Amino acid sequence: MLPDTALLNHDRLHNLMADAELDVIVATSPENVTYMSGFWALPQWIRRGPQAYVLWPGPGHVEPEIITSSSTLDLLADQKIWVSNIRRFGSFHLDRDPDAALDPTTQRLVDQMGTPDNADGLAALVTGISEAGLASARIGIDEIGLLPGQMEKLREHLPEAKFTPAATLLRKVRAIKTPEEIARLARVADITECSIRAALKIAREGVSEIELARAFHARTVADDAVPVLGCIGFGERSALPNVQPSERKLARGDVIRFDVGGRYGHYRADIARIATFGEPRGDVRRYHRALLKGVERACELIRPGVRVSSIFEAAVETVRREGIAHYRRSHVGHGIGIDGYDAPALTATSDEVLEAGMVLCVETPYYELGRWGLQVEDMLVVRSDGAERLMATSGDLIEVEP
Amino acid sequence: MLPDTALLNHDRLHNLMADAELDVIVATSPENVTYMSGFWALPQWIRRGPQAYVLWPGPGHVEPEIITSSSTLDLLADQKIWVSNIRRFGSFHLDRDPDAALDPTTQRLVDQMGTPDNADGLAALVTGISEAGLASARIGIDEIGLLPGQMEKLREHLPEAKFTPAATLLRKVRAIKTPEEIARLARVADITECSIRAALKIAREGVSEIELARAFHARTVADDAVPVLGCIGFGERSALPNVQPSERKLARGDVIRFDVGGRYGHYRADIARIATFGEPRGDVRRYHRALLKGVERACELIRPGVRVSSIFEAAVETVRREGIAHYRRSHVGHGIGIDGYDAPALTATSDEVLEAGMVLCVETPYYELGRWGLQVEDMLVVRSDGAERLMATSGDLIEVEP
Structure with a gap:
């Protein structure tokens, strides 16, 4: 169950995914990442290039997850987000005062920094899809946020998957506001x-x-x-x-x-x-x-x-x-x-x-x-x-x- | 000759184009469109999707041109721009007071609205490249601003052209400031x-x-x-x-x-x-x-x-x-x-x-x-x-x- 303050129209998403016979949706554009998870990834919003994703499987699959760079985990730890699984990529160095009691935001950040590091956004996305058991699934991908060449790489690494553009579907989900x-x-x-x-x-x-x-x-x-x-x-x-x-x-x-x-x-x-x-x-x-x-x-x-x-x-x-x-x-x-x-x-x-x-x-x-x-x-x-x-x-x- | 107030490092662009053996560069991202022409296309800057381009041939070819939607021509007419050739696409309705003397901005807008209308951004870009005699040229394309599928359409409509990604080259041009x-x-x-x-x-x-x-x-x-x-x-x-x-x-x-x-x-x-x-x-x-x-x-x-x-x-x-x-x-x-x-x-x-x-x-x-x-x-x-x-x-x- 999503909190009352969620932006995502969860029922409509699942209905439209079912109509389109999709097993999973991947958000890639800043608007759709924030809309689906609550996560506002600063670098993605102010420039073109930095990547963050939300992987949202339909009912009966594993839980949704956010995929983002290690350097943005503090934003994630500090925001009201309704997706609890996180997958990070890229190295980022943070020091820590070993004697300090940590506030909840900082504790979440420390916990998330302790998870395994993926090489880059695309590798993290491929791993996320594979670990969710969706490597041969029907995948709706919000094509707007992808960089040129990334779609080809996804097809190469997930040759059994069936990819469909999903920006229009997500636009249709977003049309009915919460x-x-x-x-x-x-x-x-x-x-x-x-x-x-x-x-x-x-x-x-x-x-x-x-x-x-x-x-x-x-x-x-x-x-x-x-x-x-x-x-x-x-x-x-x-x-x-x-x-x-x-x-x-x-x-x-x-x-x-x-x-x-x-x-x-x-x-x-x-x-x-x-x-x-x-x-x-x-x-x-x-x-x-x-x-x-x-x-x-x-x-x-x-x-x-x-x-x-x-x-x-x-x-x-x-x-x-x-x-x-x-x-x-x-x-x-x-x-x-x-x-x-x-x-x-x-x-x-x-x-x-x-x-x-x-x-x-x-x-x-x-x-x-x-x-x-x-x-x-x-x-x-x-x-x-x-x-x-x-x-x-x-x-x-x-x-x-x- | 560019005005003293131009943002573009013109000499460096031409040197790097020559090194890369490119006949023409196409800017597609908001940053590169503004950088190369002075033109700030509002819709492209505040959302992902709206398209505007700058077509910049190397020395010995035709003059550069801006390709933008008809609905943005007022911005073009009102800004300090050093590219004078304009190609527009899409219909947009403006009325006009037949008795009014027009200020220079409005006169430029009226003149530009009088030019032929292309169906959409990609069609305008294909026509622009073809009319410049560059249909079989070596084309450096700033890949960051393209939407998924557009690169494939460009290759389809310009089968003789040799396309190369150029975002890195433009980043290198931009490194040395004017x-x-x-x-x-x-x-x-x-x-x-x-x-x-x-x-x-x-x-x-x-x-x-x-x-x-x-x-x-x-x-x-x-x-x-x-x-x-x-x-x-x-x-x-x-x-x-x-x-x-x-x-x-x-x-x-x-x-x-x-x-x-x-x-x-x-x-x-x-x-x-x-x-x-x-x-x-x-x-x-x-x-x-x-x-x-x-x-x-x-x-x-x-x-x-x-x-x-x-x-x-x-x-x-x-x-x-x-x-x-x-x-x-x-x-x-x-x-x-x-x-x-x-x-x-x-x-x-x-x-x-x-x-x-x-x-x-x-x-x-x-x-x-x-x-x-x-x-x-x-x-x-x-x-x-x-x-x-x-x-x-x-x-x-x-x-x-x-």
């Missing part, structure tokens, strides 16, 4: 909304996009989140979809577009809000209202069993009817979780169907080059009776007094 | 030192590791850098190599270990400093002095032509002689740049030789479980006449008054 995941997503949504408010608090004539971004990120790190997405643009720059803060100064009448969100407890936010500095000019109010209506209409329709393509159509049709007749989009949102783009993608051509426990970003961005960009993006949970917004604020146009 | 890279590394080193100072400013009895980390990151984002590495540990937790800030409260006599550094202008810092809260206890002063002497000895010996293995031996021998007779390490530092672990690695077994323009982290960490961890880590540039430290502060033990 209560702990929803709690973290709610928290990071809240941090992001507070950060938007903190940024707008310093809005005045002549302040730069960079200065607003600084105020935004200051709030984010004060709440123990990590800055990730910080698109903040004024006036004509708000029409740049990925606008990175510049020295552009705020002027009366400017649109201020935020498409922003940090990471908290490894979980992502992605929220958009629009403010104007002074009274909105031209069509801003009417266009923004149409975009907001699009998001609101999508939210009304959201419930388990609904096809995401119908959400897409309803959102786009609503925006067109409510004031932007020429509105065009490739998607009106996406899932969000430990990855910023979880399943499903809210597109016209998707055959995915909403399920309870999905967490979605619903968005209707509109970029008019030379003029401005407007966007409403909310985060919500799909519940049995409809959408539960994770937002404290409405998507209304915010008017900042100059 | 003036712009050194300026950014100096800046991020300075931001990191200021952030350590800001964190120590709030050190008082009962403050937590998390609170110190908050003060650290607040300073980092105030200087427009992004938090990356934030290992901050008190007392027995300072012995955990990758210590992540916890609720552990500061007490009199505690060691405070920082192994920290953000990212500024895409460039990384990695610096370690030790403070004690109140007077150092036990062997802290003696051990710390030995570790500092090790770093200082390494710095004295650093100059072009010296083998890194001799730096390793000198540092370890000095630490042993100066007070930690049992000192053992696998490395005493590494290069740093757009990646946190650039070449060279300062190990006993490396055959690498120092060259002018390398930027190094030199470090002598010592982790004694149950007691404390001590570490000195400085950043420096290898100059023709020796090491030029990028540090404003010495590595001396810092004593914080309770």
